[in-house]
Amino acid sequence: MTPNRKHRIGIGFTLALIIMLATNVSGQTTTNFEEAPFDFQSSLKGLLEGSIPSLSLASMDSIPIVTVMHEKIDERDQRRHPYGYLNPHFFKEIKAKDIQEVSEKFVLLVVEDQFGQLRAVSFTPEGVPIESILLNDQFYYAGSIAHEVESRRYSPSIPYFYDRIGHEFVFSTIFKIMSPGENNPLVDLHFHEDETTNICRVAVSAQGRFSSAHFEQVSSPKIYFERFALASPFFNQLSDKLREGVDYQKRGDSLSIYLDRDQSVQLLSNDVLFGAATFRMLDADSGTFSVSQQYISTFGISGDGDFCDLKSPAYLSDWKLLNTEYDLFDVAKYSQEQQSAIPEITAKNFKKLVKKQCGKYHYQYVKHVRTKEDVASFSSISQVVLKIDYQPYASEEIFTTYVVFELARSC
Numbered sequence: 001m002t003p004n005r006k007h008r009i010g011i012g013f014t015l016a017l018i019i020m021l022a023t024n025v026s027g028q029t030t031t032n033f034e035e036a037p038f039d040f041q042s043s044l045k046g047l048l049e050g051s052i053p054s055l056s057l058a059s060m061d062s063i064p065i066v067t068v069m070h071e072k073i074d075e076r077d078q079r080r081h082p083y084g085y086l087n088p089h090f091f092k093e094i095k096a097k098d099i100q101e102v103s104e105k106f107v108l109l110v111v112e113d114q115f116g117q118l119r120a121v122s123f124t125p126e127g128v129p130i131e132s133i134l135l136n137d138q139f140y141y142a143g144s145i146a147h148e149v150e151s152r153r154y155s156p157s158i159p160y161f162y163d164r165i166g167h168e169f170v171f172s173t174i175f176k177i178m179s180p181g182e183n184n185p186l187v188d189l190h191f192h193e194d195e196t197t198n199i200c201r202v203a204v205s206a207q208g209r210f211s212s213a214h215f216e217q218v219s220s221p222k223i224y225f226e227r228f229a230l231a232s233p234f235f236n237q238l239s240d241k242l243r244e245g246v247d248y249q250k251r252g253d254s255l256s257i258y259l260d261r262d263q264s265v266q267l268l269s270n271d272v273l274f275g276a277a278t279f280r281m282l283d284a285d286s287g288t289f290s291v292s293q294q295y296i297s298t299f300g301i302s303g304d305g306d307f308c309d310l311k312s313p314a315y316l317s318d319w320k321l322l323n324t325e326y327d328l329f330d331v332a333k334y335s336q337e338q339q340s341a342i343p344e345i346t347a348k349n350f351k352k353l354v355k356k357q358c359g360k361y362h363y364q365y366v367k368h369v370r371t372k373e374d375v376a377s378f379s380s381i382s383q384v385v386l387k388i389d390y391q392p393y394a395s396e397e398i399f400t401t402y403v404v405f406e407l408a409r410s411c
Contacts (some may be wrong), residue, residue, distance in 0.1 A: 011074060032258070040127025048096060053095070054093040057094065061088075078383050109162060133202060148175065148177055155172075164273060166203075177192065221236060228388075232278060234277045253401045277331040287390060289388075292319040296384075302409075303365065309382065350378075383406040385402060
């Protein structure tokens, strides 16, 4: 018997319902299988060991926000998060470099949220959220008379810095007023706040909680040239010698500054333990400037407290144009791979050169040299050179000044 049309519709509806239910059950079974409990400790270990490239925190619980200072940036942040909590679902995936500290009591990460803000967040080792603070952001607002920028960052090239020895975040709060005219020159050039005038510190307790912000005013020493001055907190380490005039030599448009070993490492190394070296231009006549950097590697042989420096041959890196923002720039740092470039010379000629320029005493330290790798062990960066091109607004002439950091190389 052939089923009528109404009967066929009923059979079709029943089959569709059975298929839909089967699909739902199948989907639920698969989903439950895939959504195993998130193992924070194992995932973090895998990220540190490199077995996984990144880590998502989307399944974590909401994180309480702590306000360690009260600025316009914080007011905007509170409007964005009126309930005082962060949803980790909106965090970008974290990389190994974002892990700041792992202790018995807490794990400290830096994450980027959906607004591009960088935040420090702490968790228990099991992945229970503790709290979060805002580290890096910028707030720009324009006016008819002046434009204003409020920022929170560590330096022009580094958004934040975590001192792993002091267990604290270090950054600066910045407020700048600019003219709305062409090039937006800064108003009150000598008085605006930036990385060379203030430092903010937020400590992380043994329980993974953030302290209230501690502010420090910085009086950065200045070195005066004919048309501008150069200021930097880095000069604080040299201030006594700078006042005595024995730590640098100024010849016309060239300045040599001699650094000890600790200062040399801080200026040169890009290790996470070292922060940025930030410099500020203070110009007598309002103008524009650009800064390029080069490093020079030479050979040196260290005897028993007696160092022989071979000025030639030398390896000169290409000039690198540094990023400048208004009147600020950071000195470029170098990785171990970048520092490994050496002057071109054969092992035989290298030994001859040492014997001729340094004498028999230093020659005994190099007479075993046979390979290029042996020669490379005696090479290191001896100078970091800044070339500052400055052009006053009222002139087409460009004035070039060289600042040469002489690095310590002997013990």
